[in-house]
Amino acid sequence: MQSSENIVRKAVKKYGKGRENLLPILQMVRKENNYLSEDQLREIATEMDLSAADVYGVATFYSFMDMQPKGKNIIRICKTITCFMKGKDSIVTALEDALGIKMGETTPDRKFSLLEANCIGWCHKGPAMLINDKVYVELTPEKAIQALEEYR
Amino acid sequence: MKEFLELYQSKEQGFTITPDMFVDIIHESPEVTLPPKTAQELREYTSQLTFEKLDKPAIIIGMGTCGLANGAQSVYDAFQEALKKGNIEAMLIPTGCVGYCAEEVIVDIKLPDYPRISYSKVTPKDVPTLIEKTLINHEPLREKVLGIYSQGEKNSWGDLPEISTIPFFKIQKKIVLENCGVIDPENIDQYLIKRGYEGLQRVLKTMTPEDIIASVIEAGLRGRGGGGFPTGQKWKFARQSSGDKKYLICNADEGDPGAFMDRALLEGDPHRVVEGMIIAAYAIGATEGFIYCRAEYPLAIKRLKKTLADAERYGFLGDNILNSGFSFKLKIKEGAGAFVCGEETALIHSIEGKRGMPRPRPPYPTTEGLWGKPTVINNVETFANIPVIIRNGATWYASIGTETSKGTKIFALSGKVKNVGLVEVPMGTTLRQIIFDVGGGIPEGRQFKAVQIGGPSGGALPESVIDTPIDYENLKEIGAMMGSGGLVVMDETTCMVDLAKFFMTFIMSESCGKCIPCREGTKRLYETLERLTQSYKNENDPEEALLRFQGMVYIERLANVITTTSLCGLGQTAANPILSTLRYFRDEYEAHLYERRCPAGVCKELLTYKINTDKCTGCTLCAIKCPAEAIVGERKKAHYILSDKCTRCGQCMMTCNFDAIYVE
Secondary structure, eight states, X not given: OHHHHHHHXXXXXXXXXXXXXXXXXXXXXXXXXXXXXXHHHHHHHHHHTOOHHHHHHHXXXXXXXXXXXXXXXXXXXXXXXXXXXXXXXXXXXXXHHHHTOOTTOBOTTSSEEEEEESOOSOGGGOSOEEETTEEEOSOOHHHHHHHHHTTO | OXXXXXXXXXXXXXXXXXXXXXXHHHTTOTTOOOOHHHHHHHHHHHHHHTTSSOSSOEEEEEOSHHHHHTTHHHHHHHHHHHHHHTTOOOEEEEEOOOSOGGGOSOEEEEOTTSOEEEEOSOOGGGHHHHIIIIIITOOOOGGGXXXXXXXXXXXXXXXXXXXXXXXXXXXXXXSTTTTTTTSOTTXXXXXXXXXXXXXXXXXXXXXXXXXXXXXXXXXXXBOSSSSOOBHHHHHHHHHHSOOSOOEEEEEEOOOOTTOOXXXXXXXXXXXXXXXXXXXXXXXXXXXXXXXEEOTTOHHHHHHHHHHHHHHHHTTSSBXXXXXXXXXXXXXXXXXXXXGGGGSHHHHHHHHTTSOOOOOOSSSOTTTSOGGGSOEEEEEHHHHHHHHHHHHHOHHHHHXXXXXXXXXXXXXXXXXXXXXXXXXXXXXXXXXXXXXXIISOOOGGGOOEEEEEESGGGSEEEEGGGTTSBOOHHHHHHTTOOOTTOEEEEEETTOOHHHHHHHHHHHHHHHOOSSSHHHHHHHHHHHHHHHHHHOOSTTTTOHHHHHHHHHHHHHHHHHHHHHHHXXXXXXXXXXXXXHHHHHHHOHHHHHHHHTSOOOTTSOOGGGOOEEEOTTTOOOOOHHHHHOTTOOEEOOTTSOOEEOTTXXXXXXXXXXXXXXXXXXXX
């Protein structure tokens, strides 16, 4: 609890209390903490003089603001049209099998979360996925599983 | 390479060059006279930047995300190691994406007095051979050559083709993308040498804001993000709006599935976008600006940060830009994964720190935008067009394109086409030229079926209309829209009902939920399509059949209601994928509805798996594998599939060693 309070204070101090800084603050807290807890949202609201409902509303609107504890490494598989045409489903199945979790879940050791993302702009080289900030393209089930090894 | 300013100022010359002077010098302004020694040094430096004159070889590696994803980093490392090992002197220069993404990793080698030679599909294994053949023996490695860029060098490579003559580049006209893949996007001097920031300098010194607006109107530039609103008009409205403070926003929230041109521009030539923005800010009188970039583009955000820092250091951003008295501050705002934020009023709300939901217009942002102040929002590609309009003139720009749509348009070509990548063509080019001439047609000898233009807001166009010259009006007429310019090519293996369903799933989950037509309507549309493509289980349920027919009876009416009553552009165009596929591929809908079959063989639940009794050897493999126990038969005798038990999982077909299982 103490540490999460510090993250919130640090973020508010860095960006300022203005309403326009809510998104960057949420982004920073999410990044440092891997997700946004309801307690943190309440703290942000108090610090910024906003209602807790307001902060909650903003945080839940954006898909990158994770409200559940996420793994250290976040896998985002592009779910849109070309990746879908090029066989994204088999990549999902392969990753689900390799990690032993379903789409949207996190491994028990908190190393990986498996999520879907909107177009990540790699349509010409689908199927594609992001692991944290790194892009992996032209995936095959083998290549996808191999990519995981870098993070194990 | 070290920057000139850094290089120069570190020496004791008794003569300092300010960034402003440097720009003058680099653009050969006659007003500046330099001491002979400095002038000589500068000439040497610039000739290195353009690779015209080199004292050692330059190896230029395509390291946009595109190249990186294909292993450009390991190629770079391999070169570095090999050069060190062989004690060979050469420069390693990273660059952005040249657009020919099917051929990455692309490595260009420029030897002194030889034309720049471009190699494609380079792997770390090729590096020693490339070094030995090209760098040491001055011979091309023919099987990897893409083409050459001649600038009148002394020596030649023999009969190698010019890069501009190979089919992928032949009909392209690279104006906005001219620097992508050619310069190092993180080196501001490389942009400067390509006449970068010349436009900015010209407007600050010689043009009034009104001149700029008139010029952009005359050029006929229209917004590249979707609707195609005349850019100059938009600026004029904002200029005329009263207000003590005005804002400028660059919409880099490129969310359309199938579109990646903004990403490529931000990664390959970010200074061009920033220059366009500064000019726009000066024209409308904005003092503060934002680039709203989506979180899905980490490299673009990283490059933008460096770009802004460099531009500020050179005096192109910040207070008193190039001593003109004009000040402009630019910040990056990172999105957080909401498609609707590409809509301008939603984007404004997002910057303000609120839920990214749109609001009704008018008032338009040009009168009441960010924090209630007049605001201009343009797309990345629109801004990237500005510097060249200023530099080459409005008349020149207006001479390219069609009657109503001027200039060029970048398309992101993907899907079932041979040459995927970025394509820049003059407005008025036909889709057929883009798909078949630039794109090289459909791979694996398949037939072209449709092209989805403009993402979920656009439409799927069949072969009968792809000879239409592309411009904003023509596309609307044939039931699509320019959108941001994503082109997803589909062949006969794509089911159009399934495609429409895909887009409905997308829109349904991305609808912000503020207005009912979009929130509820898209869901009902989706359900209608789902009933068409699924439900083998309740095939004989009369209620289900009734709902299926009823849905199709009302689908067009519902689609039209959503189109006419939704709040924002996203909702108003949400039904387009259905309307366009109904218009051009009605027969496929009918096959799904009346005959309960999918002509493309995609909608699994409508397929019937059957066993060819002549081919079946009775090995029992499929029967063992079948999870639903739907396959029966005696050992060594032909098997049968019980259709009502079959779950259409397709396992049997994959298992069969004799190709005995087929679908109908």
